[in-house]
Amino acid sequence: MIDTHCHIYTDAFDEDLPAVLDRAADAGLTDIIMPSIDLNSRAAMQRMYHDRLRFHPVAGIHPCDVKGPTDEIALWKWAGEDDVVAVGESGLDYYWSSEHISEQKASFRFHCRMARELDKPLIIHNRESTHDMLQILREEQDGRLRGVWHCFNGSVEEGLQAIDTGFHLGIGGVVTFKNAGVDKTVSMLPPDWMLLETDAPYLSPVPHRGKRNEPAYTALVAVKLSALFGKTLAEIDALTTETAKNLFRI
Numbered sequence: 001m002i003d004t005h006c007h008i009y010t011d012a013f014d015e016d017l018p019a020v021l022d023r024a025a026d027a028g029l030t031d032i033i034m035p036s037i038d039l040n041s042r043a044a045m046q047r048m049y050h051d052r053l054r055f056h057p058v059a060g061i062h063p064c065d066v067k068g069p070t071d072e073i074a075l076w077k078w079a080g081e082d083d084v085v086a087v088g089e090s091g092l093d094y095y096w097s098s099e100h101i102s103e104q105k106a107s108f109r110f111h112c113r114m115a116r117e118l119d120k121p122l123i124i125h126n127r128e129s130t131h132d133m134l135q136i137l138r139e140e141q142d143g144r145l146r147g148v149w150h151c152f153n154g155s156v157e158e159g160l161q162a163i164d165t166g167f168h169l170g171i172g173g174v175v176t177f178k179n180a181g182v183d184k185t186v187s188m189l190p191p192d193w194m195l196l197e198t199d200a201p202y203l204s205p206v207p208h209r210g211k212r213n214e215p216a217y218t219a220l221v222a223v224k225l226s227a228l229f230g231k232t233l234a235e236i237d238a239l240t241t242e243t244a245k246n247l248f249r250i
């Protein structure tokens, strides 16, 4: 089982990191994909180690951290390193960061270009910006762009559009929330385009909602998907692991 979106390298885990990682391995995780927030994430990611888990860095600048011009040379150099499996997280966030929309769009397009040129998947963050996000992806798609819409919470139609543009759907704790409606939408989309994720330390699934999230809870998302699709947990694990391995080439 793979947590395809986890900020395990942040200080939210400083106090009990070894125990968190033991629980992740005990829950069946083998790999953790680590989207970055900014260039400072790199050093923190390099410190990650556990004897039963593999850690995969992702290079990018989070849209909420785009406040001006990006150091494009430093970012491109990092994203090109061999151990970096993807570009991101990039995208648009009109909820937390509505005053820097033009800078976010420019940064998002730069990340699309890096992903194409470096032949690595792109991890997308999208909040209240679905229309612009999908439009930019369609414009930037030249046949080489692939990736994942992390924390998918769109409509069935938007999910199908993303898939049609070459993007997978990252399914996290929100699918377990009552009244969010994401579970119903997800159940109408193809499971072979889905990836498991936590977005830890954020967005804990039920029954941990509101508390710190951690990679072991990937299994709770898998349990929810198995119920939605009428498959066994082992089938969901195998399907999503295969999809993640193919996308990230790990």
Ligand SMILES: [Zn+2]
Pocket: 005, 007, 035, 089, 199
């Ligand atoms: Zn994230």
